[in-house]
Amino acid sequence: MDDGSGCSASSASSRGSSHSEPTFTFQVEAPVSSLLFIASSVLSLTLILAPRNSTIGVLTAFGWGDGPLFWQGELWRLGINSLLHNNIFHYLFNIYWVLRFSPVLEALIGSRRYLVLVLLAAWVTGLAGNLTWEAGGIGLSGLVYFMFAYLDRLRPAHKAARRVCDGPTRVLFYSWLLIGPLITLLGLVAIGNVVHLAGLMFGLAAAEWQKRGAGRSLGVRLAPAALLTAALVAGSLYLYRPVLNADWHYWMAYNARDLTEQSAHYQKVLDLAPDNNAARYNLGLLFFEQGNLEGAERHWLECAARDPVNADVCRALFSLYARKGDAAALETWARRLEQVSRFL
DSSP states (O other), X not given: OOSSOOSSOOOOOTTOOSOOOOOOOHHHHOHHHHHHHHHHHHHHHHHHHSTTXXXXXXXXXXXXXXXXXXXXXXXXXXXXXXXXXXXXXXXXXXXXXXXXXXXXXXXXXXXXXXXXXXXXXXHHHHHHHHTTTOTTOXXXXXXXHHHHHHHXXXXXXXXXXXXXXXXXHHXXXXXXXXXXXXXHHTTSOOOOHHHHHHHHHHHHHHHHXXXXXXXXXXXXXXXXXXXXXXXXXXXXXXXXXXXXXXXXXXXHHHHOOSHXXXXXXXXXXXXHOTTOHHHHHHHHHHHHHTTOHHHHHHHHHHHHHHOTTOHHHHHHHHHHHHHHTOHHHHHXXXXXXXXXXXXX
């Protein structure tokens, strides 16, 4: 191939320099890039051709994951999310940049180091999206931004990096970081802006770490890696047990068999999300089943105040006052239930 894409030393150039940018063979000297291309292409193109490829059931079958799947311990789905595309234009755009950047970066830094960094980048960008408001996002763009940022940092020293990260490419990638949030806010397309930024920052940091770590002691070189690993493990543990997430507590309560555990999780839902009427209703139901009619009454009356046309709440209060033998309240909620039924 032309200059600047390889990893092994070559002979002097025709202009008399002592060595030139090495060359590479994509399949042989860029195995990680090849595997990345094949894995994403097979998964994405098969998914694109599948009927109803945007439904949760189909996506899950292809390895996609979000909250409840991560809460069950299936954190491996983070990496699969990065490989998937269910839109042909999304796939073609991302795979073009993978083919442009990935073999060059792998050739410059070596396949083993590149494999470790790609896996870390998938972990970083996956956590960045799923711990923010971009949960369940798919696509290679986070990894593409990692590749771009790393190569951009190598531009001063490597012609190969300068060739693939030329002026127009740099303008496109950096401006997209500014344009993407605007497009998302306007509701035109949901773009993984957090994922893009995380990939960019990790790529820049990894390249800087490689540059500054040269010639330093092993302890100094490993310290950033240890900090990153600790942060990723902590983030993964929180993704598995997001104790500040009301949806997770609701899921835990719904799946718990112990009534005390259910009650504690529903109460935590209300602490985090006081407007969650479903959790309040279910908490009242637990009290009712345990014979705590006062507790059930308190929660169900608050449900009724927040959602006056909820027939289930009206029926629950009707049953509660029937058990208590409160004729006046029973009549009140019988009329309310009749009105709500007509309204519905």
